[in-house]
Amino acid sequence: MGKLKTIARRSFLIGSAAIVGGVAFGAYLVKRDPENPLALDATDADAVFNPWVKINAEGITLVTPHTDLGQGAASMQAMLIAEELDVNLDQVTTSYGRPAAAYYNTAMAGEAVPFRSNDDSFVAGVARSTVDAVMKVMGAQVTGGSSSVTDSYEKLRQAGAMARETLKAAAAAETGLPISDLKTEGGAVVLPDGTRMAYTTLAAKAAQMDLVQDVALRDPSQWRLVGKPVQRMDVVAKSTGTQTYGIDLNIEGMVLASVRMNPRKGAPMRGFDATAAETMRGVSQIVALPYGVAVVADNTWRAFRALEEIEIDWAEAPYPAEQDDHWAAVAASFTPDRLDKEWRSDGDVEAAFEGAEVFEAEYRAPYVAHQPLEPLSAIVKVTDDRVDIWAAHQMPRFVQQRVAKRLEMDEEQIHFHNQYAGGSFGHRLEFINIDVAVDVADKMRGTAVKMIFRREEDFTQDFTRQIGMARGRGAFEGGKITALDLEIATVSSSRSQMARLGSSVPGPDMQIVAGAWNMRYSVPNLRVRGYAVPELAPTSSWRSVGASSAGFFAESFLDELIHAAGADPMEERLRLADDPDARAVLEAVAEMSNWGSPLGPRKGRGVALVTSFGVPVAEVVEVTDTDDGIKIDRVWLAAEVGRVVDPVTFENVATGGVIWALGHAMNSEITYSDGQAEQDNYHLSEGMRLRQCPVIEVRALENNPHVRGIGEPPVPPAAAALANAIFAATGTRLRDMPFFNTVDFV
Amino acid sequence: MKLNVDGKSHEVDVEDDMPLLWVLRDELGITGVKYGCGIAQCGACTVHIDGVAVRSCQTAAGDVDGAITTIEGLGTPDALHAVQDAWITHQVAQCGYCQSGQIMQAASLLGENTAPTDAEIDEAMDGNLCRCGTYPRIRAAVKTAAAKLQGA
């Protein structure tokens, strides 16, 4: 056992402000800090300073518990620790560590409570701390909600600083020199005469010391790494085919497997005939499951091919079989009994509409699949007293808890080895690959099973984005918007997701209206209401969650009103913008895009401003209406994120978010027929291709004291800005995504 | 059957119609080659046969009649190919899963044409999907690699 286990780590728990009340858990439990998971298997020679830093004679390990999904989380976390620890990135290795309560996400709370994220009032702070306490008690180690950087920003620098100061104390004890004479640099304590004592040689001594907890964080002006363009730690591996993803792992003695599940998601299998498959080359086992059939083979392709030869009788879908009925269910939900919550009510819209000419419009956002490029997979080995799981997941602790429950074992017996993911976009918040691999491996105890989903299976089983519609009513006077009333009805992806976790969403679902209710505009009369459509096909979190649809609705409708009023889309938004960050991002994109300058014929610009995950983002899209269809020429984006930790990744991910949003708005949807998704591979749900990619320029603003992530916020404004640009270029207003059902794209 | 992969000769016992992708990944353990779609829609599985890019998911093992080069044989972290070097300079990768295929496609293009125009780059790279949206960096990296190869 490590000696440092007893040291209090309360000072790490940034953000866990005192709880004023309203939590069902006792204050003692909330205040008790989670154990340091690194101490569990530390020896006397290991200095495990805290859950994030381990140093021994062999080297320096930084634990980066947020999963790297391609968003650069591993590098970002390492940079924050390394900044204060005074090590260079090429001197350390990173590890996901084991799933642990200590890695609970302190930042998710910000989006889980119903206060506008620019609302720093006392009551909002109390509510956030309440959710934070819940997250901590649950030990929710979550990567999502663009929260990794917020969660890590202070906590990981503190972790680095405490380790550094403790190493200095160890060096002082060894040399008899006063601590104030010691410096640190490049992974070593430097003595006044220039002698370097490497951290690795000091580790054994440091492990005997009391952890120095009273540390001051450096001023940003002294930073070497944070905010600087450094090389991402994984970029060489990812450019040479040497990065190992979950799908690439090879576990001693493993067999290969694949599965066909009922394409009518969630429904069981009635029966099957695998006679033809059984005798196919390489097939060792056909495994019947309640929801489908798996084939175990010696080669993935042989498993795929055998699956195609199995005749299966599937039960009916637990939701409407045909797409039209899904839309009808959404359309029928704008009723008082389906009202989830009236989220915003400024002024009096009804009074404002009286006697005025009321402008109306209706919008649609379809189901859309996630489909990161690495197909779902998991390797699982079950024995009677231990389970090992290798996969990439955004919620490692939930995997552990879920598998323990599924196999009726103790959590401590479940060993989850998190992996680099070939993308996620919310896909790896679900457990379907884990469940199937566990079920098959449970029937083959002692043998590791690598379960790989065919792309078609992955598409068919995808828990998509929510489907939804919006109805807007508005009025204007003298070129100014005077009233805006937005009703949004979607299925609740949060409830759908939480139900699969065996949990529920307390109270109304803010995601139905996310990006709309919190619009940073002062319209004299403004109302936003959310309606919950009863569960249809299962849905989940899709990059930017509710704001991907509600942001499109709000900014499309506002744009229509502004055009109807005869005002300029940028000027009127600037006039309505009611906080400095919102104004600043609008002004930035106006300047970047040279808004107002003359465009050639058949060209148009559109703008949109949506705040999601606490980040206001403005985007301008410029298009040309060519003879071959709409061409997206350029995009400008400005986002207020407080502080950019990794500027290279910031630019890459923000740009990628725009491409993601534009691609899916153009050409992607999932529709159901006979209870099954009709799109089962990329030719039917394509996203953006390279030839369609516009020139994109992004700018980060760093005025706000809150540090925020950029994974999701670039997504919500893009679809609206594109529709608004197409209207400006062609006079055609696109109200239904995907737009390729209405116009052609080059 | 005999396959020459990354300069090494291998004897494999597989069906003629097994896609080259699965011979490489599951029989030979070359996992730098990626499975994305299996139907020639994403390009993640791209390898070279005699220097020309092919989709290994659509190439039957029995039809291969040349030397195969995968991302792992194109260059290594210690001996980078010019395209890989440009990919690192531009820090193209996000999740990185598509990048093996992107790099092999770009290397094939530049093998035939060391001075591609923007339109030629777009056309050659259009079949390689990147779900993370690294396209602007891919375009820039192809140009950097082209410049380097011209100077070489």
Ligand code: FES
């Ligand atoms: S896996 Fe071959 S093109 Fe997608």
Ligand code: FES
């Ligand atoms: S980098 Fe993720 S798919 Fe291209």
